[in-house]
Amino acid sequence: MLSLPPRYRGIEKGEEAPLDFPDYRTTALRHPKQPLTLLPQRLGELTGPVLGEERVTASDADLTLVNRGEASGQRIVVHGRVLDSDRKPVPHTLLEIWQANAAGRYRHQGDQWPAPLDPHFDGVGRAITDADGHYSFTTIKPGAYPWGNHYNAWRPAHIHFSLFGRAFTQRLVTQMYFPDDPLFFQDPIYNSVPDGARQRMISVFDYAATTDNWALGFRFDIVLRGRDATPFEEDDHDE
Secondary structure, X not given: OOOOOOOOOOOOOOOOOOOOOXXXXXXXXXXXXXXXXXXXXXXXHHHOOOOOHHHOOHHHHEOOEEOOEEOOOOEEEEEEEXXXXXXXXXXXXXEEEEOOOOOOOOOOOOOOOOOOOOOOOOOEEEEEOOOOOEEEEEEEOOOOEEOOOOOOOEXXXXXXXXXXXXXXXXXXXXXXXXXXXXXXXXXXXXXXXXXXXXXXXXXXXXXXXXXXXXXXXXXXXXXXXXXXXXXOOOOOOOO
């Protein structure tokens, strides 16, 4: 059966992040210089399978068990739903996440922050939404880290999210913050999103998802577009 994309409702004026935000210095190099070009989608891209769900296993969504050991840090469960502009669930969507470890360091050769690497934490995971748009990850709360964007610049704790649509050309990237982080005031990425929309990037502490003697719970719903859309990045990066 043909499945068409959900109806689109535009973003409210003033809620879209600017492409070039001087306080976030690298936007000057990363934002598009040419007008957006829309590529026509073929019927196979709209209806055909993208990845093969059998390739994604439950263990891919647990970032805490790597190399026969358990990661260090505060264990958390991050869960939520992927929704369309009418807040209807979007099933069978691939989500990928990446993040720093509990000490604020990425397992990436470009990360020179001298915090310790965790041999039992790679910081990457993936999951597919179920029929009701639900997803869930078990991971470690990431630490803050310095990133040199400006004097005494520290990034708030955050987790990067990538979502794939019905084709690999349909990719959206955003990041999830944690509530009440004391570093929001100086984070240019957070502050590049107009007030009123940036709160959509902050997860909600979810006591119902918190497990006794095991993990804290956070909920992060992602709305793909429309008036309640989650702010997405114009280009992916590793910070």
